[in-house]
Amino acid sequence: MKKTFIRTKNVKQFVSLMDELQKVPPNIPKMTLVYGEHGLGKSQTIQWWADKNDSVYVRASQGMTSRWLLSEIVEELGEEAYWHLHDNFEIIENILREHSKVIIVDEIDYLIDKNIIETLRDLHDKTACPVVLVGMGAADKKLARYPHLMDRIYKKLKFEKFNSDDIKEILTELTDLKFKDDAIEYLATRTNQFRQLVKLINRIEKLMKTNQIEELDEYTMKGLLNARPDINANIKAMQTIG
Numbered sequence: 001m002k003k004t005f006i007r008t009k010n011v012k013q014f015v016s017l018m019d020e021l022q023k024v025p026p027n028i029p030k031m032t033l034v035y036g037e038h039g040l041g042k043s044q045t046i047q048w049w050a051d052k053n054d055s056v057y058v059r060a061s062q063g064m065t066s067r068w069l070l071s072e073i074v075e076e077l078g079e080e081a082y083w084h085l086h087d088n089f090e091i092i093e094n095i096l097r098e099h100s101k102v103i104i105v106d107e108i109d110y111l112i113d114k115n116i117i118e119t120l121r122d123l124h125d126k127t128a129c130p131v132v133l134v135g136m137g138a139a140d141k142k143l144a145r146y147p148h149l150m151d152r153i154y155k156k157l158k159f160e161k162f163n164s165d166d167i168k169e170i171l172t173e174l175t176d177l178k179f180k181d182d183a184i185e186y187l188a189t190r191t192n193q194f195r196q197l198v199k200l201i202n203r204i205e206k207l208m209k210t211n212q213i214e215e216l217d218e219y220t221m222k223g224l225l226n227a228r229p230d231i232n233a234n235i236k237a238m239q240t241i242g
C-alpha cells in the first residue's frame, strides 16, 4: 500500500472552506463546525492542513477540563503553561491578537457535554481568530444546545461517506493493484469509510500476493474476502492435486 494523502471530495471541500474562512471580514464570527461519522478522514485532513498552515491544533480527550484545554493551546503556541486558567487565557489572547492563527480542535464531543466548548467561544470572541470545531456525526445536534455558540458558526461542513467513484479514486492512489469495475462496486457495498477501506486494501494486497492474482473481479474478490484462510488453502491443495 502506498502512503499517500488523498484529496478526496471531503478534503477539497475542507480546503475551500478554510480558504474562505481566512478571508472573512474581522467583524463576522468565524467559528466552523466540521463533523461526520468516524473513519471518514476528518482527523487526517485537519492534521494535514494544520501542518501546512499557520494554525494551532489540539485534540480534546476524555476528562478534559477548560484549564487542561487552555494549557494545551499555550504549549502548542510554544509557551510554558501556567497553573491558573486565567493566566493561560491571557497568554493565548496576547499571542493571537498580535498574530492571528486558525485554532483547530479535534474530538470536540468530549468538550460539549461539560460546557468546555464555551471556553472556545470565549477564545474566539477575544482573539477574533477562526476556530474550527471537529466532531462526530451528532456534533451539530449536540451543539444546538448552545444557541450563542451556534450564532457564531460561519459554516458547517459534513464529511460524507464515499460512493463507488470516490472509492475508485482512492484505490488508484493507494495501491498498484488492478480492480475491475464490478470489484469496485462490490467493495463499495462492503465499506464507505476510509479506515475500513485501508484495512481491506491491506488484506486484499496480501491475499492477492499469496494467491498470485493479477487483477481482481467481483467473483474473485468475494472469494478472497469471504473464504476463511483454511478454506483457501484447501481450494489450492485441491487445485494442485486436480
Ligand SMILES: Nc1ncnc2c1ncn2[C@@H]1O[C@H](COP(=O)(O)OP(=O)(O)O)[C@@H](O)[C@H]1O
Pocket: 004, 005, 006, 007, 008, 011, 036, 037, 038, 039, 040, 041, 042, 043, 044, 045, 194, 195, 198
Ligand atoms: N485523505 C486521506 N488520504 C489517505 N488516507 C486517509 C485519508 N483520510 C483518512 N485516511 C485513512 O483513514 C484513517 C481514518 O481516518 P481519520 O482521519 O482518523 O477519520 P476520522 O477522524 O473521520 O474518524 C486514517 O488513519 C488513514 O489511514
Ligand SMILES: [Mg+2]
Pocket: 042, 043, 044, 106
Ligand atoms: Mg477523528
